[in-house]
Amino acid sequence: MITIAAVLKGARQRLADSDTAALDAELLLCHVLGKSRSYLFSWPEQEIDELVEAQFEHLLARRVGGEPVAYLLGRREFYGHEFLVSRDTLIPRPDTELLVDVVLEKLPAEQPLRIADLGTGSGAIAISLGLARPAWQLLAVDYIVAVLDLVERNVGRLHVGNVRPLQSSWYSRLDGVFDAIVSNPPYIRADDVHLKRGDVRFEPRSALVSGADGLDDIRLIIHGAPARLRAGGLLALEHGYDQGAAVRELLQGAGFQSVQTRHDYGGNERVTFGFYGASDAQR
Numbered sequence: 001m002i003t004i005a006a007v008l009k010g011a012r013q014r015l016a017d018s019d020t021a022a023l024d025a026e027l028l029l030c031h032v033l034g035k036s037r038s039y040l041f042s043w044p045e046q047e048i049d050e051l052v053e054a055q056f057e058h059l060l061a062r063r064v065g066g067e068p069v070a071y072l073l074g075r076r077e078f079y080g081h082e083f084l085v086s087r088d089t090l091i092p093r094p095d096t097e098l099l100v101d102v103v104l105e106k107l108p109a110e111q112p113l114r115i116a117d118l119g120t121g122s123g124a125i126a127i128s129l130g131l132a133r134p135a136w137q138l139l140a141v142d143y144i145v146a147v148l149d150l151v152e153r154n155v156g157r158l159h160v161g162n163v164r165p166l167q168s169s170w171y172s173r174l175d176g177v178f179d180a181i182v183s184n185p186p187y188i189r190a191d192d193v194h195l196k197r198g199d200v201r202f203e204p205r206s207a208l209v210s211g212a213d214g215l216d217d218i219r220l221i222i223h224g225a226p227a228r229l230r231a232g233g234l235l236a237l238e239h240g241y242d243q244g245a246a247v248r249e250l251l252q253g254a255g256f257q258s259v260q261t262r263h264d265y266g267g268n269e270r271v272t273f274g275f276y277g278a279s280d281a282q283r
């Protein structure tokens with residue numbers, strides 16, 4: 001039998017290449033023990049049985065091989081909520097919370113707005129908006145069936161009543177017009193060296209890559225938006241750290257006004273938004 005403290009010490013050493021070695025080891029051990037991190041700190045001399053040790057060893061070996069902790073645990077926190085995640089789509093990132101903040105800031109809270117989240121993945125954006133604004137109706141759109149199943153499960157476990165999953169390739173199966181369209185689409189260049197590093201090695205290319213300059217899907221979303229937005233409607237997009245100028249130009253060229261870019265926690269241009277062809281009075 002081995003103690004919690006000894007297991008964690010050995011795991012930290014084996015995870016020395018990870019920037020988050022101690023946290024990774026603790027989260028994996030909490031998962032197999034079914035306990036909180038405070039339990040690990042309160043009972044370091046507690047012995048764990050061989051079955052739990054074997055389960056931990058299995059997860060640790062995968063983590064040492066580079067698999068993201070979120071995939072090993074099957075969950076990730078986003079905007080204060082715990083989302084189920086799967087290998088069918090992206091693990092939600094902290095920087096994407098900025099996109100949620102922009103939409104909450106720019107739209108009236110109490111009106112029954114109709115909003116589409118294109119490329120919804122785990123549903124993190126649509127569900128966070130739906131939980132924050134019960135008066136809004138959210139459509140959570142993705143083109144991969146397995147991803148829509150994941151959204152259904154997150155809608156159920158987070159008890160959100162105003163988010164509806166829809167299978168569609170961007171606008172192809174959408175009906176009517178929307179007050180806002182929000183999207184964190186794939187935006188990485190096909191030859192980007194980052195695709196060979198860290199967590200993204202394990203995430204699907206369908207969630208990451210978008211043509212030679214990374215902008216193919218952003219172009220499709222911007223060009224399709226005028227037919228799907230009411231006058232004055234908001235389009236808000238996440239994009240790569242070096243794509244802000246290109247996205248502003250695309251939005252202005254498509255008739256969007258008051259186009260602005262916000263910076264992420266690392267100080268990089270990350271979210272750009274604009275309002276479709278309307279005066280201030282119509283917004």
Ligand SMILES: C[S@@+](CC[C@H](N)C(=O)[O-])C[C@H]1O[C@@H](n2cnc3c(N)ncnc32)[C@H](O)[C@@H]1O
Pocket residue numbers: 089090091092093096118119120121122123124125141142143144147168169170184185186187206207208217
């Ligand atoms: C970068 S991930 C974003 C996931 C999630 N919104 C988030 O922020 O964590 C992009 C998502 O777009 C979806 N996607 C890619 N191409 C699509 C298309 N043509 N139509 C709809 N969704 C698409 C992918 O399946 C993936 O779930």
